[in-house]
Amino acid sequence: MGIARVNARRSALGRMGHPSGKSRVTSTPGPLVEIGSLLGGLLAWELLGRVLGLSWLPPFSACVGALIDLINQGLILAQLADSVQALAIGFAAALLASFVIAFLMAEFELVDLAIGPYIYAFFLLPSIALVPVFLAVFGIGDLTRLAVIFVYCFFYMALNFHTAFLERDSALMEMAESFQASRWQRTRYVVVPMALPLVLATIRVGLSRAVKGMINGEQFIAIYGLGGLIETFGGEFAAVKVFAVILVVVALALVLDVLMRLLDARWTRWAAA
Amino acid sequence: MITVTGLNKTFASKVGGVPVLRDVSFEVRDNEFVSILGPSGCGKTTLLRILAGLVDHDGGSIQVEGKEVSGPGPDRAVVFQHFSLLPWMSVLDNIGFGLRLRGVPKAMWSKQALQLAQLVGLQGFENFFPRQLSGGMQQRVGLARALAVEPAILLMDEPFAALDEQTRLLMQEELLRITQEAHKTIVFVTHSMEEALLLSDRVLLLTGHPGVVQEYLEVPFDRPRDRSITTSLEFQRLREHLWEQLRRTQTRDAVDSSDVVA
Numbered sequence: 231m232g233i234a235r236v237n238a239r240r241s242a243l244g245r246m247g248h249p250s251g252k253s254r255v256t257s258t259p260g261p262l263v264e265i266g267s268l269l270g271g272l273l274a275w276e277l278l279g280r281v282l283g284l285s286w287l288p289p290f291s292a293c294v295g296a297l298i299d300l301i302n303q304g305l306i307l308a309q310l311a312d313s314v315q316a317l318a319i320g321f322a323a324a325l326l327a328s329f330v331i332a333f334l335m336a337e338f339e340l341v342d343l344a345i346g347p348y349i350y351a352f353f354l355l356p357s358i359a360l361v362p363v364f365l366a367v368f369g370i371g372d373l374t375r376l377a378v379i380f381v382y383c384f385f386y387m388a389l390n391f392h393t394a395f396l397e398r399d400s401a402l403m404e405m406a407e408s409f410q411a412s413r414w415q416r417t418r419y420v421v422v423p424m425a426l427p428l429v430l431a432t433i434r435v436g437l438s439r440a441v442k443g444m445i446n447g448e449q450f451i452a453i454y455g456l457g458g459l460i461e462t463f464g465g466e467f468a469a470v471k472v473f474a475v476i477l478v479v480v481a482l483a484l485v486l487d488v489l490m491r492l493l494d495a496r497w498t499r500w501a502a503a
Numbered sequence: 504m505i506t507v508t509g510l511n512k513t514f515a516s517k518v519g520g521v522p523v524l525r526d527v528s529f530e531v532r533d534n535e536f537v538s539i540l541g542p543s544g545c546g547k548t549t550l551l552r553i554l555a556g557l558v559d560h561d562g563g564s565i566q567v568e569g570k571e572v573s574g575p576g577p578d579r580a581v582v583f584q585h586f587s588l589l590p591w592m593s594v595l596d597n598i599g600f601g602l603r604l605r606g607v608p609k610a611m612w613s614k615q616a617l618q619l620a621q622l623v624g625l626q627g628f629e630n631f632f633p634r635q636l637s638g639g640m641q642q643r644v645g646l647a648r649a650l651a652v653e654p655a656i657l658l659m660d661e662p663f664a665a666l667d668e669q670t671r672l673l674m675q676e677e678l679l680r681i682t683q684e685a686h687k688t689i690v691f692v693t694h695s696m697e698e699a700l701l702l703s704d705r706v707l708l709l710t711g712h713p714g715v716v717q718e719y720l721e722v723p724f725d726r727p728r729d730r731s732i733t734t735s736l737e738f739q740r741l742r743e744h745l746w747e748q749l750r751r752t753q754t755r756d757a758v759d760s761s762d763v764v765a
């Protein structure tokens with residue numbers, strides 16, 4: 231249950247919008263250290279890039295310059311929109327499916343016994359191993375990309391949601407029963423709220439896995455989206471452009487992560503220490 | 504009116520059945536305050552949970568207003584030892600929980616919850632989360648939540664046992680005050696002789712393993728009561744009497760179990 235909050239407290243980004251943000255935690259030099267470390271890393275990248283002059287390590291400033299050029303040429307934003315759209319569809323489908331399946335597994339032991347092993351087996355399997363299968367089934371197209379995004383996050387989320395829904399406080403369930411709560415009401419008012427912190431933490435990690443799936447899938451197909459761009463520029467040995475696209479991917483993942491943390495802080499206010 | 508006749512309860516376990524209650528019979532009159540008093544392990548909480556319909560019984564009968572108890576019902580509400588508040592709900596939402604489950608519209612249940620918050624002394628804390636409250640305040644919420652569904656019978660399972668001494672004394676006085684205003688039939692489980700005598704009209708003394716009814720004692724103090732009765736000679740005499748009963752059975756149990764060991 232505490233996973234989300236432990237992680238949230240660990241970094242300055244996580245503290246944004248978190249109720250404990252006003253506590254003494256913020257008065258420690260934590261955020262300064264993090265920002266300082268980040269700037270130091272970029273500076274080191276810049277210097278190494280300039281001094282070493284390696285073709286695979288262009289300086290940071292060159293990458294930013296290339297990114298601006300690519301944006302001006304209209305290459306980035308269109309592909310970013312394309313990627314985000316696929317991410318939204320693939321992730322939404324995985325979220326819905328994993329939520330429903332995990333819920334059924336937690337409610338009905340038969341469902342758990344019947345499909346639990348499959349979920350677990352596919353969770354253990356590196357998702358990328360499935361990409362050739364999808365290529366064979368769906369061909370080089372959007373469905374393959376969506377399928378890759380789906381498997382990258384679906385099994386992980388289904389397993390975690392299942393754990394979350396099994397976390398039943400027997401005292402609270404009994405209390406609800408004493409007020410004649412129906413099975414549905416016990417689920418609605420006790421099981422789901424109880425599961426919420428772990429559900430949100432899972433969605434956050436699931437989303438980052440979906441981003442990985444999106445890029446990996448696009449690299450395989452090599453036509454679409456940001457992953458397609460990385461693959462294209464990689465083929466041209468244009469390291470500076472590859473890094474430029476990677477900057478966009480990192481920014482996308484960070485924005486999604488911060489949004490999820492804000493949501494988490496808002497919805498699990500009751501549990502904040 | 505609650506009528507319990509020849510109640511038996513045995514818990515299943517790997518080494519066979521563990522008898523918890525044997526041939527328990529008593530009745531509780533309308534608007535009466537009855538304490539079930541006994542040492543740990545005498546089955547008093549199990550008895551309360553059976554009354555609440557949360558646990559089945561094996562033999563005998565329990566009737567509330569002439570109807571056999573077969574599960575939780577709207578005529579009974581429970582106040583739990585460890586409060587059992589929903590941590591993600593505000594004080595107001597917790598108080599209104601039972602009403603909400605019954606499909607009462609929000610405007611109505613929140614109005615009732617506000618009034619009850621006032622009754623139990625929680626005004627100003629309606630929007631707090633349970634973790635922001637002290638134990639005593641959390642149990643006030645638990646009490647208000649039970650009162651909100653307007654049950655004829657209030658079942659209280661050692662409601663003040665998890666509180667510190669001062670808070671417990673205060674809550675006892677609060678309960679005396681509140682029950683004065685809201686006429687309820689109350690069954691109150693406790694292991695404290697003082698608490699039982701201070702609050703109750705009758706004390707059901709439960710002893711032994713399995714628990715049997717040792718005595719059903721009348722407490723002859725007039726209402727409204729306050730703590731001053733505890734210093735009276737009559738109170739001391741009743742307390743002494745209860746202690747004699749408890750000591751006798753406790754000692755007998757201790758001898759029994761040492762026999763088993765030997």
